[in-house]
Amino acid sequence: MISKATIIRTVVLVGAVAALEVACRTGAIQPALVIAPSAMVKALAETLQSDDFGGHVQQTLSAVAIAMTLAIVGGFAIGFVLHWIPFLRRAFNPFLAAYYAIPHFAFYPLLIVIFGLGPAPLIVLATLFAMVAMIVATMAGLDRVPRVLLKTARIHRLSLMQEIWRIRLPAAAPHILSGLKLAVAYSFIGVIAGEFILSTSGIGHEIAYAYDNFDNPRMYALILFVLGIVTTFNMLVWTWERRLARRRGMAS
Amino acid sequence: MATRLASVPVAETYKVHARLDGVTRIYPPRAGHGEVHALGPLSLDLRAGEFLSVVGPSGCGKSTLLDVLAGLAVPSAGTVEFEGKRVLGEVPDGVGVVFQEDASFPWLSVEDNVAFGLRRAGMDAAETRRRVDFAVGFMGLKDFRRAYPSQLSGGMRQRVCIARTLVLQPRLILLDEPFGALDQQTRLLMGDELLRLWRETGATVLLITHALDEANLLSDRIGVMAARPGRFIDIVGTGWPRDRDSRLAERPDFGAVTARLWSYLRGESLKALQGSSPPLGGEAR
Numbered sequence: 001m002i003s004k005a006t007i008i009r010t011v012v013l014v015g016a017v018a019a020l021e022v023a024c025r026t027g028a029i030q031p032a033l034v035i036a037p038s039a040m041v042k043a044l045a046e047t048l049q050s051d052d053f054g055g056h057v058q059q060t061l062s063a064v065a066i067a068m069t070l071a072i073v074g075g076f077a078i079g080f081v082l083h084w085i086p087f088l089r090r091a092f093n094p095f096l097a098a099y100y101a102i103p104h105f106a107f108y109p110l111l112i113v114i115f116g117l118g119p120a121p122l123i124v125l126a127t128l129f130a131m132v133a134m135i136v137a138t139m140a141g142l143d144r145v146p147r148v149l150l151k152t153a154r155i156h157r158l159s160l161m162q163e164i165w166r167i168r169l170p171a172a173a174p175h176i177l178s179g180l181k182l183a184v185a186y187s188f189i190g191v192i193a194g195e196f197i198l199s200t201s202g203i204g205h206e207i208a209y210a211y212d213n214f215d216n217p218r219m220y221a222l223i224l225f226v227l228g229i230v231t232t233f234n235m236l237v238w239t240w241e242r243r244l245a246r247r248r249g250m251a252s
Numbered sequence: 253m254a255t256r257l258a259s260v261p262v263a264e265t266y267k268v269h270a271r272l273d274g275v276t277r278i279y280p281p282r283a284g285h286g287e288v289h290a291l292g293p294l295s296l297d298l299r300a301g302e303f304l305s306v307v308g309p310s311g312c313g314k315s316t317l318l319d320v321l322a323g324l325a326v327p328s329a330g331t332v333e334f335e336g337k338r339v340l341g342e343v344p345d346g347v348g349v350v351f352q353e354d355a356s357f358p359w360l361s362v363e364d365n366v367a368f369g370l371r372r373a374g375m376d377a378a379e380t381r382r383r384v385d386f387a388v389g390f391m392g393l394k395d396f397r398r399a400y401p402s403q404l405s406g407g408m409r410q411r412v413c414i415a416r417t418l419v420l421q422p423r424l425i426l427l428d429e430p431f432g433a434l435d436q437q438t439r440l441l442m443g444d445e446l447l448r449l450w451r452e453t454g455a456t457v458l459l460i461t462h463a464l465d466e467a468n469l470l471s472d473r474i475g476v477m478a479a480r481p482g483r484f485i486d487i488v489g490t491g492w493p494r495d496r497d498s499r500l501a502e503r504p505d506f507g508a509v510t511a512r513l514w515s516y517l518r519g520e521s522l523k524a525l526q527g528s529s530p531p532l533g534g535e536a537r
Contacts, residue, residue: 152355154342155324155343156369157343166368247359
């Protein structure tokens with residue numbers, strides 16, 4: 001049985017794509033601006049077969065993977081330490097609060113000066129961009145562990161390690177997981193947006209390059225590709241989260 | 253082999269099971285208010301195998317009393333003993349505690365929740381299974397073994413917490429308003445179950461509650477506390493038979509005990525009500 005929400009979602013999506021297709025084919029939208037969705041798909045099929053494409057994809061995805069891992073592991077560790085040591089937290093709280101007001105990408109040229117050309121500055125940029133979401137989520141999760149569960153830990157005479165592993169982390173898991181989802185999304189944004197600005201390779205650069213050369217079919221093909229990758233990845237994380245939630249009996 | 257809930261017949265071994273002697277609990281001054289004298293000096297001999305309730309106005313230190321007795325809080329002065337040994341900042345073996353707040357672990361199924369303490373204590377799988385089976389059955393959770401707390405009502409979750417305490421075969425069970433968040437009908441039924449549990453385990457039970465009827469119905473003795481600093485005004489003996497249940501409330505002398513508790517507490521509760529406007533620890537007028 002398909003739910004009402006699914007039907008509405010599908011109708012809106014299909015309707016929008018169909019409307020764009022019609023608008024492009026009748027000439028209401030100039031091909032110099034947007035090309036028809038069918039043309040995008042065709043261009044994507046051609047782009048996927050071009051020789052240099054695999055290299056760009058590999059470069060972008062590996063940068064995303066490294067940034068994501070660093071952001072999740074580092075963000076968790078930093079969040080944990082800040083939660084545990086109140087004076088450190090008081091010292092750094094203003095930075096965390098103001099963090100996303102900083103236009104990170106403005107520092108990209110500086111990062112290139114420091115880390116040189118190549119993937120390193122991009123990875124650093126994306127990691128910085130993604131890590132704080134993970135730090136904040138980890139702290140929020142640990143802060144919200146109910147006191148009564150910690151009392152329960154004491155009644156069972158758990159050691160500190162047991163208390164962390166058996167009580168604090170599982171209790172904080174839902175928050176930590178939502179931080180993880182943000183870190184994944186921000187890593188993609190960080191890498192691809194960075195490639196846009198100042199890179200000589202990668203998917204982001206290819207999009208910018210196609211844009212500069214009025215190569216609309218290739219540009220839209222690449223945008224479609226990025227959309228597909230990010231959506232797929234999100235679905236994977238979402239499915240994993242759902243499975244965890246179902247294990248807690250909280251599936252909706 | 254019959255599964256027993258209590259490993260030691262408490263009443264045969266000890267006369268005084270737990271003892272508070274001159275216990276006070278004073279919280280140091282903090283921003284916004286001065287030193288708070290929460291409890292005592294207060295003394296209490298908890299007789300082995302008895303069911304003792306503690307009633308008192310809100311904020312009279314009932315929960316502090318329980319925390320001190322459980323070893324969750326260290327008294328500022330005085331001593332706490334359990335089975336003849338000093339309690340010093342650690343929950344002694346043989347003491348089980350159930351709180352008002354839901355303390356079930358949402359990430360574990362009912363049976364894993366119940367088995368939690370046994371697994372941490374390194375109990376072997378067969379004995380764990382036997383005890384969990386028994387406690388789950390005893391608390392009426394058989395059909396929910398594989399359910400998760402989020403799928404259960406508040407009353408059922410509280411049963412999970414009681415079962416999780418029960419498997420450890422506590423000789424002293426401390427209950428901090430365990431039914432406070434439940435509706436009246438559920439409370440009555442849970443009260444009956446608590447009595448059954450108390451009879452079958454032979455454990456000593458201390459129950460913190462704000463419901464006078466509940467205290468009356470369940471208890472051998474009822475400690476009535478006054479507020480700020482919390483101390484006992486009187487300890488009322490009920491003399492109810494051991495095999496009582498909620499039908500006791502129909503007896504004519506039942507009302508007399510509740511009335512007596514209320515006569516003690518009316519004045520105290522008024523004081524607590526009037527004294528609740530200044531911040532905690534403010535001087536009473």
